[in-house]
Amino acid sequence: MEAGLLERHFKLSERGTSVRTEVLAGVTTFLAMAYIVVVNPAILGQAGMPVAAVAAATCFAAAFASILMGLVANVPLALAPGMGLNAYFSFTVVQQMGVPWPVALACVFLSGVAFLILTLTGIRQLIVAAIPPHLFAAIAGGIGLFIGFIGLKEAGIIVANPATLVSLGSLAAPGPALALFGLAVIGTLSVRNVRAAVLIGILLTTLAAGLAGQIATPDQPYSIDAITGTAFKLDFAGLIGGLGSTGFGLVEIIFVLLFVDVFDNVGTLVAVTRRAGLMDAAGRIPGLNRILAADAVAAMVGALAGTTTVTSYVESAAGVQAGGRTGLAAVVTGLLFFATIFVAPYAQLVPLAATAPALIVVGGLMLRPLADISWDDPQVAIPAFLTVAMIPLSFSIANGLAFGIAAHAGLKLAKGQASRADWFLFTLAALFVARFVWMSAA
Template sequence: MNSNQESSAIKKLFPLLANKNVDFKKEIVAGLTTFLTMAYIIAVNPSILSETGMDAGALVTATCLAAAIGCFLMGFIANLPFALASGMGINAFFAYTVVIKGGIPWEVALTAIFVEGIIFILLNLFKVRELVVNSIPMNMKYAVTAGIGVFIAFSGIKGNGLIIANEATLISMGKITPAVVFTFIGLLVIAACDKKQIKGSILLGIATSSILAWSYAILDPTAAANLGIHLPKGLFKFESIAPIAGKIDFGYLFNPEHIEGFLLVIVTILFVDFFGTIGTLVGVASKADMLDENGNFPNAGRALISDAIATTIGSLLGVSTVTAYVESSTGVLAGGRTGFTAITVGVLFLIAMFFSPVFIAIPACATAPALLYVGYLMITSIQEIDMFNITEGLPAFVTIITMALTFSIGDGLTLGILTYVFVNLFYNLICKKEEKKPVSGVMIVLAILFILKLAFL
């Protein structure tokens, strides 16, 4: 094999190396923007998983390391600007449902995550997950994008306290606290910079809100603490992952009484992660104009294998499922288009292992402006949906609204696909032959699986 063939083979394996005319400044700013909007996972993931008895300090390092590896895989293998880290929701299921409520040792729960990763790798090798991604109708892909927009906007305003829980109405408007004010000042900065076409508007909004929040914490530490605003507790800190790494334990399964429960855990995690990841990838890729003329996601297979390998490695490091983050949309909308954005995020996670107190201290009111702004940009995809055609518009509406109301991208996608299949199959029964609209076999199979999931999981 000559040097040109070797170079071609390497570029085929790592398409990142085939990029030409990359705007590295834009990619780095995009990566930094994505990282700052998802840096909360450095604090939140250890807080949740440590409830199981796992070492909190080790979890900080493992969370950063697993995220970095996932981002590097996504960047080099898939050449996409999507960041990965331990998934929210799945980590809570891992800690509170599987370990604490279910009484399963955390080592065994990590084993379930490891098995899930292996299954995902096999599904990717047989192109099952890629087939699902490309079988979702185009209108539904636009709906997923819009739904994610509502989802992350809701997440942002919930995080800063503008929306609170209410026993009578489920949710209601909270008080206008300094945290809420800081959020909207940051949002104004983003909007003004965007209007003036100033680059890095999202990053400037996050920085503005963070500076205001930390200044408030200096002036009134107690009041700030009540709003979840804290000054960085130091600058440098590093913890070993030894207490949690490599603790996979299959011994628990030798007892026949445990096998059924273990399999149920794996199946549940598979469903949650499978469709949560697909929803995130499809939604963000659609907004970034990465879908081809047929509405397919060209690099879906590589993106999904990166996700699967990251999950498997993450379980060995000691953390729950590693998955694509919806906050990647902030980087995409800041101009990130290649794997260099993901690699930038990965490098920042490695740095954060040593400077975690600073990143942990970025408050929710500082990331909320970015989430609100990106939510606004993503919901504009609704204009691409034929809302006047009820067989397309109604499933899209259900997808969009339930992503926010269930607070789950996966559940919103589930309910949207079920609506799409039932509405279109029923319409085909009552309409004229020439008006019938074929429903793909993959969508019908998904609907059946979703019904089984809702009935038994």
């Protein structure tokens, strides 16, 4: 686009920015979230998915989604496969529930379809209104602990123990030692406000692992063609066939993917648009439906490419801090992700010891919303604690949602605060209770 066309489409002058500022913002956002190119394949690889293919799919999905968001919604919001949902996909859906990853990808696609329908019909607002802010915060914090715990486990810093369930691993072993090195690098760079701290930490730890002889030579090809290993591998036939025997479980998967995606987007949108000064006087986000519709389409395209739910990234705030105010910043971020697709298959060289510190740090940063919870109010604290605790301890976002929402509804009844306006909340709670009864009888 020429300068005049950029001005007209993105309304640069109206928002007090320039092409140069938007390009800088887009680069800043890319550096802040580029770690997903190696972290996402490391997580999904444990679901049996080819790592090189997932890396290429991650880049393609992030590129498509960010460019779409920038062009359609004109907000400086970049997208990529979401942290937390990728862990839920690998460790809960595939490993615990035994769902083949192609069937699980079909669930991701359908959750995107459902998100689009809810957005276009306005039902999304009903879901958001039924859940109190403290459970939003607790879900985010619980997912943060989940991601951090996975990082500690994959690093070998925390290991299984038959007496105490978990205990401290041998820190002198190569894996834990490399992970601690990476954690120190990321921590040091982070406190010095280096935007690409996580990415640099991963790269330096990978280099250290190579020097220590801890990198296994992969047998998968280093080629952009690797994306064919996951692209269009969704198994809808398997999904439909599975509905007869494990229908409740598959519906639950789609529900959790949808539910968390809705919460992720609302929280991220509020944080980023508020910082960018894009909210109106009433605290509303202009063009909200276009933003959410773009996100839903991105989730579907990401699933077709072969990765988990694509969602808005709070790291976009780094670009906003650098001056980003329009969708041009998101387009720049998307173009950089597209360029990265040509080297993405090399992500399979990155060992778990290098990605584990990223999980620990990102998980820790996700605990910020817990500060907004009124922990001295039992009606708030009890559901919030159950949500935060059950997600990592049961290795399931679904269990955390179930405990938190059921507890919130139960305490509302106990206090005599139930009203007709809460019908959707109590419907959700009843479904979650039925889920526990079904699981106990199975």
